Amino acid sequence: MSAFALAHLRPGRPHADIARYLDRIQATMDPFGGRFRVHNAQVEVREGNWPGFVVVIEFPDLDRARAWYDSPAYQDILPLRTRRLDGDVILVPGVPADYDASATAATRRAAAGA
Structure with a gap:
């Protein structure tokens, strides 16, 4: 089952460190099957407050997402x-491809009635 790394990043001043980080991040993701699904996207806020932008990276599973984040290669560039x-x-x-929110609702209703 896929897993995702989600980042909500606040606006910042342009800096060469960010370009260096971007130059190197894909190579840190490749060994773990990571793929950008959303990158540096401005969001359309419908509820609440969301300053900044969002990044979503998909991994084949949660173990590989964790392994990527904890990897020496990613930890090396993270301070940038x-x-x-x-x-x-x-x-x-x-969630699985066949996920149905109504099944979750039924479980919650049953738990609330108990």
């Missing part, structure tokens, strides 16, 4: 971004 851009990063598992 974190010194220049504030943000939040999470790893999250996806």
